[in-house]
Amino acid sequence: MSSTSATEFTGTAIGLHWIAAVLIIGNLAFGLYMVDLPLSPAKLKYFSWHKWAGVTIFLLSAARLLWKLGHPAPALPSSMPAWQRKAANASHHVLYLLFFAAPLTGWLFSSAAGFQTVYFGVLPIPDLLSKNKELADILRVVHHFTNYALAALVVLHAAAAIKHHVVDGDDVLARMLPFLKPRN
């Protein structure tokens, strides 16, 4: 069951994957929702929560990456064409890059806008940038586009997983969603 052979993900990897999925999709949607709200105490709270979630996603991604180093992902099915395997590899690399880039650009944007990030209202995260309105305007756009890219890749990632399950009939989705596996 809990073998770490190269044919299965570890339970830890699966658990962290789904926690990250919920946090990332949730924070993308939440960010999109909150930006256009009129200024109110609630909006200030939402911005703080969004930042806390972003810091959590950053830490979680670092933890996942470290776990991955010690517990490599199982190989992709040999039935996959080489270009698809390359594409899958590349998209996972870009996904990880964006897992870090999205919170990092948000943190930089927040600092430039003059708002330090204080994790859960308790732990102040140092500002790399000092307050700078022009830079904040640029970083806002950078943060938005980083996240549009992340959202697009998450959709591609999920669509590919469903395609593997429905069209190809292989176990690529099932190994991340163990209840889909046929029992034997």
Next chain:
Amino acid sequence: MKRRAIVVAVATFALALPAFAQSPRKIDAGKSRIRFAFKQMNVPVEGGFRKFDATVSFDPKKPEATKAEFEVELGSIDLGNSEGETEAKRKPWLHIEAFPKAKFVASSVKAAGPGKFVATGPLSIKGVSQDITAPFSLVDAGGVRTVEGQFPLKRLQFKIGEGPWSDTETVADEVTVRFKFVIPSTK
């Protein structure tokens, strides 16, 4: 000869006289600062005012005779982001349409050690007047007098941030106001 010496002495004294006199002076607004700091979601936030003016008549040897009036154009608020600045000018916050200026009159100044003083007087913002106490330091150097200090104020006492904004968990009640006034040379 003697007469000439007297003339020189008188002239020197006359030139030096304003240094001791308490003629009211305008501050050098370009070198002066009014900044404020508060906590928003427990995150320290800073801002300031770009336009203010003051007339000061102050003699460190006779602080009790001080006459000083400060006026701040609240519409010149600087928060570093336009969304916040627009909001700060609206009715729940400073309501600058009805109350464009804040005013402080130092009605009492007392010495509090070498180069240190404490000013007390009414601060009026948004139609509310409250006495505040502001300790400050004074340095005379390079022909200018620099006065620096800070005081705390409770924003809700001045109705700054009404309605839902009176929630102090998002925006703290306490605001620290820091000031630096440069009073031009004594010439």
